[in-house]
Amino acid sequence: MANQQKARRIAVLGSRAVGKSSLVIQFCENHFVESYYPTIENTFTKTIKYRGHEFSVEIMDTAGQDEFSILSSHQATNIHGYVLVYSITSKSSFDMIKIIRDKILNYTGMDNVPCIIVGNKSDLNIQRQVSEQEGNELAAQWHCPSIEASAKHNENISKVFDLLIADIEKVNNPPPEDKSNCVIS
Numbered sequence: 001m002a003n004q005q006k007a008r009r010i011a012v013l014g015s016r017a018v019g020k021s022s023l024v025i026q027f028c029e030n031h032f033v034e035s036y037y038p039t040i041e042n043t044f045t046k047t048i049k050y051r052g053h054e055f056s057v058e059i060m061d062t063a064g065q066d067e068f069s070i071l072s073s074h075q076a077t078n079i080h081g082y083v084l085v086y087s088i089t090s091k092s093s094f095d096m097i098k099i100i101r102d103k104i105l106n107y108t109g110m111d112n113v114p115c116i117i118v119g120n121k122s123d124l125n126i127q128r129q130v131s132e133q134e135g136n137e138l139a140a141q142w143h144c145p146s147i148e149a150s151a152k153h154n155e156n157i158s159k160v161f162d163l164l165i166a167d168i169e170k171v172n173n174p175p176p177e178d179k180s181n182c183v184i185s
Protein backbone atom coordinates (compact mmCIF):
# COMPACT_ATOMS: atom_id res chain seq x y z
CA MET A 1 0.00 0.00 0.00
CA ALA A 2 2.90 2.36 0.81
CA ASN A 3 3.82 2.55 -2.88
CA GLN A 4 0.32 3.33 -4.06
CA GLN A 5 0.20 6.85 -5.52
CA LYS A 6 -2.05 9.36 -3.88
CA ALA A 7 -3.71 11.84 -6.23
CA ARG A 8 -3.61 15.51 -5.32
CA ARG A 9 -4.89 18.57 -7.21
CA ILE A 10 -3.16 21.92 -6.91
CA ALA A 11 -4.22 25.28 -8.36
CA VAL A 12 -1.71 28.07 -9.04
CA LEU A 13 -3.29 31.51 -8.69
CA GLY A 14 -2.11 35.13 -8.70
CA SER A 15 -2.09 38.38 -10.69
CA ARG A 16 -1.06 38.54 -14.33
CA ALA A 17 2.58 38.10 -15.27
CA VAL A 18 3.83 37.22 -11.77
CA GLY A 19 5.37 34.04 -13.21
CA LYS A 20 2.76 31.35 -12.52
CA SER A 21 3.33 29.55 -15.84
CA SER A 22 7.11 30.00 -15.58
CA LEU A 23 7.09 28.45 -12.12
CA VAL A 24 4.98 25.46 -13.19
CA ILE A 25 6.96 24.91 -16.41
CA GLN A 26 10.26 25.13 -14.52
CA PHE A 27 8.97 22.54 -12.04
CA CYS A 28 7.41 20.13 -14.56
CA GLU A 29 9.62 20.58 -17.62
CA ASN A 30 12.86 22.02 -16.19
CA HIS A 31 13.19 25.07 -18.39
CA PHE A 32 12.48 28.81 -18.25
CA VAL A 33 10.33 30.66 -20.76
CA GLU A 34 11.64 34.21 -21.25
CA SER A 35 8.74 35.37 -23.43
CA TYR A 36 5.35 36.21 -22.00
CA TYR A 37 2.21 34.44 -23.25
CA PRO A 38 -0.86 35.08 -21.09
CA THR A 39 -2.34 31.77 -19.94
CA ILE A 40 -5.95 30.75 -20.32
CA GLU A 41 -5.60 27.49 -18.44
CA ASN A 42 -3.23 24.55 -18.53
CA THR A 43 -2.92 21.39 -16.50
CA PHE A 44 0.34 19.57 -15.81
CA THR A 45 1.04 16.35 -13.94
CA LYS A 46 4.07 15.36 -11.96
CA THR A 47 4.95 12.71 -9.41
CA ILE A 48 6.22 14.10 -6.13
CA LYS A 49 7.78 11.99 -3.40
CA TYR A 50 7.03 13.10 0.13
CA ARG A 51 7.87 11.11 3.27
CA GLY A 52 8.17 7.83 1.36
CA HIS A 53 4.86 8.26 -0.43
CA GLU A 54 4.41 9.01 -4.11
CA PHE A 55 1.88 11.68 -4.99
CA SER A 56 0.51 12.02 -8.49
CA VAL A 57 -0.01 15.76 -8.59
CA GLU A 58 -2.21 17.57 -11.08
CA ILE A 59 -1.16 21.22 -11.26
CA MET A 60 -3.62 23.69 -12.72
CA ASP A 61 -1.98 26.84 -14.12
CA THR A 62 -4.67 29.51 -14.29
CA ALA A 63 -5.20 32.85 -16.04
CA GLY A 64 -3.99 35.92 -14.11
CA GLN A 65 -6.59 37.23 -11.69
CA ASP A 66 -7.66 40.78 -10.96
CA GLU A 67 -10.12 42.03 -8.36
CA PHE A 68 -13.00 41.65 -10.82
CA SER A 69 -12.31 38.13 -12.06
CA ILE A 70 -14.47 35.39 -10.71
CA LEU A 71 -13.09 32.04 -9.62
CA SER A 72 -14.55 29.23 -11.67
CA SER A 73 -15.86 26.27 -9.71
CA HIS A 74 -13.08 23.93 -10.84
CA GLN A 75 -10.45 26.48 -9.70
CA ALA A 76 -11.91 26.60 -6.22
CA THR A 77 -13.44 23.20 -5.51
CA ASN A 78 -11.92 19.71 -5.55
CA ILE A 79 -8.55 21.36 -5.01
CA HIS A 80 -6.32 20.01 -2.24
CA GLY A 81 -4.03 23.04 -2.06
CA TYR A 82 -3.26 26.42 -3.61
CA VAL A 83 -0.03 28.09 -4.71
CA LEU A 84 -0.67 31.83 -4.27
CA VAL A 85 1.94 33.66 -6.32
CA TYR A 86 2.96 37.32 -6.26
CA SER A 87 6.01 39.03 -7.70
CA ILE A 88 8.41 40.62 -5.20
CA THR A 89 8.60 43.53 -7.69
CA SER A 90 4.86 44.30 -7.43
CA LYS A 91 3.07 45.41 -4.28
CA SER A 92 -0.29 45.20 -6.07
CA SER A 93 0.32 41.53 -6.88
CA PHE A 94 0.99 40.93 -3.17
CA ASP A 95 -2.30 42.63 -2.27
CA MET A 96 -4.04 40.52 -4.92
CA ILE A 97 -3.24 37.19 -3.23
CA LYS A 98 -5.20 38.42 -0.18
CA ILE A 99 -8.21 39.08 -2.41
CA ILE A 100 -7.82 35.71 -4.12
CA ARG A 101 -7.64 33.83 -0.81
CA ASP A 102 -10.80 35.62 0.38
CA LYS A 103 -12.53 34.51 -2.81
CA ILE A 104 -11.42 30.89 -2.22
CA LEU A 105 -12.67 30.96 1.38
CA ASN A 106 -15.98 32.49 0.28
CA TYR A 107 -16.37 29.95 -2.47
CA THR A 108 -15.50 26.90 -0.39
CA GLY A 109 -17.10 28.11 2.85
CA MET A 110 -13.92 27.13 4.70
CA ASP A 111 -12.07 29.14 7.39
CA ASN A 112 -8.71 28.03 6.08
CA VAL A 113 -7.33 26.08 3.11
CA PRO A 114 -3.92 24.45 2.54
CA CYS A 115 -1.81 26.94 0.61
CA ILE A 116 1.65 28.39 0.15
CA ILE A 117 2.56 32.03 -0.45
CA VAL A 118 5.22 32.38 -3.15
CA GLY A 119 7.16 35.60 -3.78
CA ASN A 120 8.46 34.93 -7.29
CA LYS A 121 11.17 36.82 -9.23
CA SER A 122 13.54 36.85 -6.25
CA ASP A 123 16.37 37.40 -8.79
CA LEU A 124 14.99 40.94 -9.30
CA ASN A 125 15.91 42.07 -5.79
CA ILE A 126 16.89 45.51 -7.09
CA GLN A 127 13.26 46.14 -8.14
CA ARG A 128 11.82 44.77 -4.89
CA GLN A 129 8.54 46.29 -3.63
CA VAL A 130 7.60 43.61 -1.08
CA SER A 131 9.95 42.63 1.75
CA GLU A 132 10.48 39.00 2.72
CA GLN A 133 9.15 39.88 6.16
CA GLU A 134 5.81 41.01 4.71
CA GLY A 135 5.46 37.59 3.08
CA ASN A 136 6.35 35.84 6.33
CA GLU A 137 3.91 37.94 8.35
CA LEU A 138 1.05 37.11 6.00
CA ALA A 139 1.97 33.42 6.20
CA ALA A 140 1.93 33.56 10.01
CA GLN A 141 -1.55 35.11 9.85
CA TRP A 142 -2.77 32.37 7.49
CA HIS A 143 -0.89 29.52 9.27
CA CYS A 144 0.74 28.47 6.03
CA PRO A 145 4.30 28.39 4.64
CA SER A 146 5.79 31.18 2.53
CA ILE A 147 8.85 31.22 0.32
CA GLU A 148 10.65 33.47 -2.14
CA ALA A 149 11.58 31.80 -5.42
CA SER A 150 12.93 32.46 -8.87
CA ALA A 151 11.46 30.53 -11.78
CA LYS A 152 14.20 32.10 -13.90
CA HIS A 153 17.06 30.73 -11.81
CA ASN A 154 15.20 27.60 -10.64
CA GLU A 155 15.59 28.68 -7.04
CA ASN A 156 13.26 27.11 -4.45
CA ILE A 157 10.85 25.92 -7.16
CA SER A 158 10.62 22.26 -6.10
CA LYS A 159 10.53 23.40 -2.47
CA VAL A 160 7.29 25.28 -3.22
CA PHE A 161 5.55 22.01 -4.06
CA ASP A 162 7.18 20.01 -1.26
CA LEU A 163 6.02 22.56 1.31
CA LEU A 164 2.51 22.63 -0.15
CA ILE A 165 2.21 18.83 -0.14
CA ALA A 166 3.34 18.90 3.51
CA ASP A 167 0.65 21.49 4.29
CA ILE A 168 -1.98 19.44 2.44
CA GLU A 169 -0.99 16.29 4.31
CA LYS A 170 -1.21 18.11 7.64
CA VAL A 171 -4.91 18.53 6.92
CA ASN A 172 -5.52 15.08 5.42
CA ASN A 173 -3.43 13.14 7.94
CA PRO A 174 -3.19 15.26 11.08
CA PRO A 175 -0.69 14.00 13.66
CA PRO A 176 -2.38 11.95 16.42
CA GLU A 177 -3.76 14.08 19.24
CA ASP A 178 -1.55 14.26 22.30
CA LYS A 179 -3.67 12.67 25.00
CA SER A 180 -0.95 12.84 27.66
CA ASN A 181 -2.65 15.76 29.38
CA CYS A 182 -6.07 14.07 29.52
CA VAL A 183 -7.44 13.72 33.00
CA ILE A 184 -9.98 10.95 33.45
CA SER A 185 -12.23 11.52 36.40
Ligand SMILES: Nc1nc2c(ncn2[C@@H]2O[C@H](COP(=O)(O)OP(=O)(O)OP(=O)(O)O)[C@@H](O)[C@H]2O)c(=O)[nH]1
Nearest residue numbers: 017018019020021022034038039064121150151152
Ligand atom coordinates in the same frame (compact mmCIF):
# COMPACT_ATOMS: atom_id res chain seq x y z
N1 LIG B 1 13.34 37.87 -13.83
C1 LIG B 1 12.36 36.96 -13.75
N2 LIG B 1 11.37 36.95 -14.66
C2 LIG B 1 10.40 36.02 -14.55
C3 LIG B 1 10.40 35.04 -13.51
N3 LIG B 1 9.31 34.26 -13.65
C4 LIG B 1 8.66 34.72 -14.75
N4 LIG B 1 9.31 35.76 -15.30
C5 LIG B 1 8.92 36.52 -16.50
O1 LIG B 1 7.70 37.20 -16.23
C6 LIG B 1 6.85 37.20 -17.38
C7 LIG B 1 5.50 36.58 -17.03
O2 LIG B 1 5.69 35.22 -16.74
P1 LIG B 1 4.51 34.15 -16.85
O3 LIG B 1 5.03 32.88 -16.29
O4 LIG B 1 3.93 34.12 -18.21
O5 LIG B 1 3.44 34.81 -15.86
P2 LIG B 1 1.96 34.32 -15.50
O6 LIG B 1 1.74 34.67 -14.07
O7 LIG B 1 1.75 32.90 -15.87
O8 LIG B 1 1.08 35.26 -16.44
P3 LIG B 1 -0.51 35.12 -16.82
O9 LIG B 1 -0.65 33.93 -17.68
O10 LIG B 1 -0.85 36.39 -17.53
O11 LIG B 1 -1.28 35.04 -15.57
C8 LIG B 1 7.59 36.43 -18.47
O12 LIG B 1 8.25 37.35 -19.32
C9 LIG B 1 8.62 35.60 -17.70
O13 LIG B 1 9.78 35.34 -18.46
C10 LIG B 1 11.49 35.07 -12.55
O14 LIG B 1 11.60 34.28 -11.61
N5 LIG B 1 12.42 36.06 -12.72
